[in-house]
Amino acid sequence: MQKEITLSDLKQMMADLVMSQKENARQFQETKEMFKETDLKFKETDLKFEKSSEKLDKMFEKSRKELDKRFAETAKNINKVMGKFDSQWGKLMESLVEGDLVKLFKERGIEVHDTSTRIDGNYKGQNYEFDIIAHNGNEVIVVEIKTTLKVKDVKRFVDKLTKIKTWMPRLKGNRIYGTIAYLKADEQSKDYALNQKLFVIRATGDSASIVNDMDFEPRYF
Numbered sequence: 001m002q003k004e005i006t007l008s009d010l011k012q013m014m015a016d017l018v019m020s021q022k023e024n025a026r027q028f029q030e031t032k033e034m035f036k037e038t039d040l041k042f043k044e045t046d047l048k049f050e051k052s053s054e055k056l057d058k059m060f061e062k063s064r065k066e067l068d069k070r071f072a073e074t075a076k077n078i079n080k081v082m083g084k085f086d087s088q089w090g091k092l093m094e095s096l097v098e099g100d101l102v103k104l105f106k107e108r109g110i111e112v113h114d115t116s117t118r119i120d121g122n123y124k125g126q127n128y129e130f131d132i133i134a135h136n137g138n139e140v141i142v143v144e145i146k147t148t149l150k151v152k153d154v155k156r157f158v159d160k161l162t163k164i165k166t167w168m169p170r171l172k173g174n175r176i177y178g179t180i181a182y183l184k185a186d187e188q189s190k191d192y193a194l195n196q197k198l199f200v201i202r203a204t205g206d207s208a209s210i211v212n213d214m215d216f217e218p219r220y221f
Helices: 007-106 151-167 189-195
Strands: 114-123 126-135 139-149 175-185 199-203 208-210
Touching: 007 114, 007 126, 007 139, 007 175, 007 199, 007 208, 114 151, 126 151, 139 151, 139 189, 151 175, 151 189, 175 189, 189 199
Parallel strands: 139 175, 175 199
Antiparallel strands: 114 126, 126 139, 199 208
């Protein structure tokens, strides 16, 4: 037989329910406080991470700048060494080509005999320089020497040849032939020089030779 619920029982149940709700509220508040504390810790962690990240970024930036500086210094030193290397090769090639120049062009029917090196000057504020000039009174061979020949070198040389009689008026009555001498050629520069109707000399270990065909007809300036 089911027990009849009395007023006293209802009061007790209400009291228990209120107590249970208070306990739940307390636990909820504790949980809320825990979340607040956890959220604060996350924020602190984020702040520390942000500061650490900024610190790392500054360190990396400082290291990168230092490396860039060192790379720039290394590149500068390499260029300086290569410049000295090219300069020494240039002097050796100049001596080699000058020594064979008269013989090489005599074989081509151009009887030059006098040679001069490092001819430079200034015309109305414009500096000019030619590596080797050989002549016979009527014909002049002008030689540009490059350890590594590039197309831009040929273009500059042709431009210099078009101005040579302005820069050096004493050559106005002469027929001037342009000659490029090189140790190594890049960028199809040899073919470009040939197409410009220049004599092309290739220097090897201990000699130099003209690479143009024997029936080659040179351009003169």
